[in-house]
Amino acid sequence: MSKDKGFVTEITPQSEDFSRWYIDVIKKAELMDYSPVRGCIVFRPDGYELWENMQKELDQRFKDTGHRNAYFPLFIPESFFNKEKEHVEGFNPELPFVTEAGGEQLEEKLAIRPTSETMFGHMYAKWINSYRDLPLLINQWANVVRWEKRTLPFLRTSEFLWQEGHTAHEDETDARKETMQMLDVYTDFVQNVLAIPVIKGQKTPSERFAGAVDTFSIEAMMKDGRAVQAGTSHYLGTKFAVAFDIKYLDRENTQQFCHTTSWGVSTRLIGALIMVHGDDRGLVLPPKVAATQVVMIPIGPPKTREVVIGKTDELFAQLKAAGIRVRVDDRADVSPGWKFNEYEMRGIPIRLELGPRDLENGQCVLVSRVSGEKKSVSLDNLVAEVQSLLAQIHDDMFARALAFQQENFFSVDTLDEYKAAMDEKRGFALAGWCGSEACEKQVKEETGATSRNIPFEPAEQKSKCLVCGDDAAHTVVFARAY
Amino acid sequence: MSKDKGFVTEITPQSEDFSRWYIDVIKKAELMDYSPVRGCIVFRPDGYELWENMQKELDQRFKDTGHRNAYFPLFIPESFFNKEKEHVEGFNPELPFVTEAGGEQLEEKLAIRPTSETMFGHMYAKWINSYRDLPLLINQWANVVRWEKRTLPFLRTSEFLWQEGHTAHEDETDARKETMQMLDVYTDFVQNVLAIPVIKGQKTPSERFAGAVDTFSIEAMMKDGRAVQAGTSHYLGTKFAVAFDIKYLDRENTQQFCHTTSWGVSTRLIGALIMVHGDDRGLVLPPKVAATQVVMIPIGPPKTREVVIGKTDELFAQLKAAGIRVRVDDRADVSPGWKFNEYEMRGIPIRLELGPRDLENGQCVLVSRVSGEKKSVSLDNLVAEVQSLLAQIHDDMFARALAFQQENFFSVDTLDEYKAAMDEKRGFALAGWCGSEACEKQVKEETGATSRNIPFEPAEQKSKCLVCGDDAAHTVVFARAY
Numbered sequence: 001m002s003k004d005k006g007f008v009t010e011i012t013p014q015s016e017d018f019s020r021w022y023i024d025v026i027k028k029a030e031l032m033d034y035s036p037v038r039g040c041i042v043f044r045p046d047g048y049e050l051w052e053n054m055q056k057e058l059d060q061r062f063k064d065t066g067h068r069n070a071y072f073p074l075f076i077p078e079s080f081f082n083k084e085k086e087h088v089e090g091f092n093p094e095l096p097f098v099t100e101a102g103g104e105q106l107e108e109k110l111a112i113r114p115t116s117e118t119m120f121g122h123m124y125a126k127w128i129n130s131y132r133d134l135p136l137l138i139n140q141w142a143n144v145v146r147w148e149k150r151t152l153p154f155l156r157t158s159e160f161l162w163q164e165g166h167t168a169h170e171d172e173t174d175a176r177k178e179t180m181q182m183l184d185v186y187t188d189f190v191q192n193v194l195a196i197p198v199i200k201g202q203k204t205p206s207e208r209f210a211g212a213v214d215t216f217s218i219e220a221m222m223k224d225g226r227a228v229q230a231g232t233s234h235y236l237g238t239k240f241a242v243a244f245d246i247k248y249l250d251r252e253n254t255q256q257f258c259h260t261t262s263w264g265v266s267t268r269l270i271g272a273l274i275m276v277h278g279d280d281r282g283l284v285l286p287p288k289v290a291a292t293q294v295v296m297i298p299i300g301p302p303k304t305r306e307v308v309i310g311k312t313d314e315l316f317a318q319l320k321a322a323g324i325r326v327r328v329d330d331r332a333d334v335s336p337g338w339k340f341n342e343y344e345m346r347g348i349p350i351r352l353e354l355g356p357r358d359l360e361n362g363q364c365v366l367v368s369r370v371s372g373e374k375k376s377v378s379l380d381n382l383v384a385e386v387q388s389l390l391a392q393i394h395d396d397m398f399a400r401a402l403a404f405q406q407e408n409f410f411s412v413d414t415l416d417e418y419k420a421a422m423d424e425k426r427g428f429a430l431a432g433w434c435g436s437e438a439c440e441k442q443v444k445e446e447t448g449a450t451s452r453n454i455p456f457e458p459a460e461q462k463s464k465c466l467v468c469g470d471d472a473a474h475t476v477v478f479a480r481a482y
Numbered sequence: 483m484s485k486d487k488g489f490v491t492e493i494t495p496q497s498e499d500f501s502r503w504y505i506d507v508i509k510k511a512e513l514m515d516y517s518p519v520r521g522c523i524v525f526r527p528d529g530y531e532l533w534e535n536m537q538k539e540l541d542q543r544f545k546d547t548g549h550r551n552a553y554f555p556l557f558i559p560e561s562f563f564n565k566e567k568e569h570v571e572g573f574n575p576e577l578p579f580v581t582e583a584g585g586e587q588l589e590e591k592l593a594i595r596p597t598s599e600t601m602f603g604h605m606y607a608k609w610i611n612s613y614r615d616l617p618l619l620i621n622q623w624a625n626v627v628r629w630e631k632r633t634l635p636f637l638r639t640s641e642f643l644w645q646e647g648h649t650a651h652e653d654e655t656d657a658r659k660e661t662m663q664m665l666d667v668y669t670d671f672v673q674n675v676l677a678i679p680v681i682k683g684q685k686t687p688s689e690r691f692a693g694a695v696d697t698f699s700i701e702a703m704m705k706d707g708r709a710v711q712a713g714t715s716h717y718l719g720t721k722f723a724v725a726f727d728i729k730y731l732d733r734e735n736t737q738q739f740c741h742t743t744s745w746g747v748s749t750r751l752i753g754a755l756i757m758v759h760g761d762d763r764g765l766v767l768p769p770k771v772a773a774t775q776v777v778m779i780p781i782g783p784p785k786t787r788e789v790v791i792g793k794t795d796e797l798f799a800q801l802k803a804a805g806i807r808v809r810v811d812d813r814a815d816v817s818p819g820w821k822f823n824e825y826e827m828r829g830i831p832i833r834l835e836l837g838p839r840d841l842e843n844g845q846c847v848l849v850s851r852v853s854g855e856k857k858s859v860s861l862d863n864l865v866a867e868v869q870s871l872l873a874q875i876h877d878d879m880f881a882r883a884l885a886f887q888q889e890n891f892f893s894v895d896t897l898d899e900y901k902a903a904m905d906e907k908r909g910f911a912l913a914g915w916c917g918s919e920a921c922e923k924q925v926k927e928e929t930g931a932t933s934r935n936i937p938f939e940p941a942e943q944k945s946k947c948l949v950c951g952d953d954a955a956h957t958v959v960f961a962r963a964y
Contacts, residue, residue, distance in 0.1 A: 093584060
């Protein structure tokens with residue numbers, strides 16, 4: 001693939017125009033391209049590989065917690081949506097429909113799945129008979145479609161990739177345990193793999209998943225202070241069980257409705273990790289999902305080229321054998337300086353430089369993408385040094401993102417105070433809320449911010465609603481969101 | 483999941499009704515279920531896991547040959563199909579169209595992809611400028627839809643899962659090399675992982691992929707003698723490059739059209755492995771893709787139960803640590819005999835029985851699903867014994883399938899001879915063919931058999947066309963096919 005095309009334009013600085021910076025970076029780093037279909041992007045190999053690496057990490061966690069994968073149909077009969085009233089109201093405005101196929105009009109329009117609670121519900125009703133069949137714990141990796149009016153690559157696209165877990169349980173206790181377990185799995189993954197700190201909490205009723213009894217989310221702060229909902233887990237009660245007749249014979253031989261859950265994360269996490277970690281030089285990729293963790297660049301005059309490249313190949317083999325994702329750029333017609341810029345822009349965690357002088361001294365230079373620090377290390381101990389630096393880079397990225405999140409977390413007592421704060425601050429605001437939809441709506445109308453969640457561990461407990469001044473029922477995180 | 487439901491009905495013997503046997507087995511083993519949408523199935527966990535294991539094996543082979551994964555949109559504008567005349571003629575009758583979305587009629591109908599040559603072509607034209615960008619080697623794992631009139635689970639469904647590789651090259655030589663390389667990758671995978679012997683060859687023009695210059699296939703023989711096309715690889719020449727303007731500046735600074743290829747295998751391989759290996763007791767799964775390779779069944783009277791289960795758990799941990807996919811069924815309320823039948827039906831390669839007597843002797847019993855042989859092995863050496871038996875089972879399955887293929891491979895000189903043979907024989911027929919579409923069509927009309935391919939290594943070279951008696955241009959494999 002052309003390595004040069006990305007360098008035609010400069011990257012807009014974040015401080016000048018964050019949205020423009022984002023688009024510049026993802027285009028230039030060849031993570032995606034626009035497709036000819038509105039709101040649908042192409043995930044190019046460097047972008048898709050981030051998703052593949054996320055999938056591996058998540059899939060292992062799902063399997064470790066007893067889930068199995070399956071695959072359910074893309075098409076859902078229109079009538080299915082009408083079975084759960086809140087669900088249809090939530091999703092109908094975004095559904096694309098297949099109305100003709102094989103040259104004929106279809107008798108019933110087929111929706112392209114925006115999420116699959118209805119199809120899973122229909123099948124679970126067939127498969128579940130007794131408490132012995134429970135819990136039923138299934139996940140699927142799939143494409144889904146929501147016909148969005150305004151789209152943004154990775155963060156909000158008409159078609160996106162995700163996983164959706166759907167589980168059925170004997171009772172509320174078990175289903176709620178599952179709901180929280182999966183929220184914890186997401187938290188662990190997003191923090192410990194993507195190096196993104198999150199605020200864990202419960203959604204307010206107006207921000208709940210359409211058809212859920214309770215929705216829980218993890219919320220991440222982008223570098224422009226906006227929020228991205230990084231994962232959600234829903235306790236659905238018996239709503240879908242009643243709608244689709246998912247019943248079982250309990251231990252006393254009585255028919256009961258199942259309690260169900262669903263939970264998902266999507267390719268929007270690619271957008272989130274770019275907006276959390278990236279800088280004016282380009283991408284900064286978390287080592288655990290970076291397609292390339294180390295790029296090796298042999299340097300020095302032509303006369304030493306052969307011996308340096310020979311050693312580079314030998315070290316490449318060592319690193320690769322240790323499971324490190326490494327590549328070599330030994331092109332002779334491109335300068336080392338150009339390569340340094342290029343791989344910084346692409347966010348590769350470690351640059352390894354090897355020249356004739358290094359070789360004589362039995363060492364090479366490692367450069368961290370995140371701190372910019374250079375370090376000479378012994379070639380005898382290279383694998384351990386690289387592994388240690390990758391771990392350090394992950395920790396540095398998380399610490400940096402956490403510091404940013406904490407710096408941009410403020411507290412307000414009134415709506416006026418919030419509006420005033422917005423002129424000079426970005427980030428998340430903690431405020432009291434009485435629990436009424438009207439007050440929540442007023443915040444949105446006057447500030448553009450929505451309630452992100454009711455954090456499990458708020459920095460402080462607020463006593464009054466920021467809008468009406470009544471007693472606060474909850475302390476809520478508000479923010480403008482992607 | 484209910485383990486009992488599958489046992490409600492008996493499996494129809496293969497000799498009585500092969501199609502019925504197939505449906506009985508896949509339903510009873512819980513590999514799939516019908517969905518409420520015509521021709522779309524649900525891949526249940528035991529079926530989907532076969533696909534997951536196939537994906538792992540194939541994906542590694544694709545990456546080892548320099549390919550990277552990407553993801554292209556599900557929707558393709560209708561106009562794209564009209565750009566390549568043969569392509570549109572081949573696929574138009576099977577396309578479903580989205581005509582409304584978000585409550586509005588779309589300006590241009592969107593096809594759901596049946597295959598993605600057109601979308602890749604459109605994007606490749608943007609990405610490829612120079613010979614330095616070539617070869618471009620991309621694969622995608624995706625769902626595709628073809629609105630089939632007659633469907634059969636796994637083998638022919640409206641929506642199915644597959645991978646599609648799309649590559650662009652400087653010239654015909656390089657593109658043809660890729661085409662053959664991927665056919666070899668498929669052959670290696672299907673024979674050495676799925677234990678299915680195949681006939682490798684070239685498709686006749688009437689059986690080519692719509693828009694290809696040459697199509698190559700591997701063909702497998704099912705136990706009823708019918709053929710399944712197990713994988714195809716296409717050399718597309720410059721047809722799609724011309725249609726989508728995929729050009730590059732060559733080493734002499736002249737604009738040239740790329741030569742492109744595409745190649746794919748799909749979830750129909752699940753159907754193929756069932757029909758090749760299954761028997762009247764149910765599934766027989768190839769060890770390399772079986773979700774469970776070993777099922778451990780502790781046996782003996784209640785008083786020894788605790789000690790036997792203790793040892794079972796210990797051995798389970800040993801096998802698991804060695805990377806063997808193992809599970810334990812230690813339910814007390816189900817008899818060992820019932821379990822033996824159940825796991826035979828589910829096709830698990832090895833049953834491991836462990837009773838108190840075995841324990842005293844420091845051994846256990848391994849039973850091969852394919853040969854039925856029982857063998858007492860020392861517990862000290864269990865991992866090696868299991869690994870060796872898994873390898874043996876793979877070899878036995880391949881040898882058995884190859885013997886069946888060879889026994890049911892016959893040769894005919896005339897169409898009358900072929901028709902007569904069909905009354906008493908099943909399988910593949912080798913025959914001469916003059917090269918005319920009319921003769922090929924006549925074979926199909928009078929026998930229901932189609933040309934499968936022109937094998938690279940025919941058992942014999944035929945000299946006359948089976949229909950018209952003219953000189954044979956090729957020796958062709960004919961068969962009825964799924």
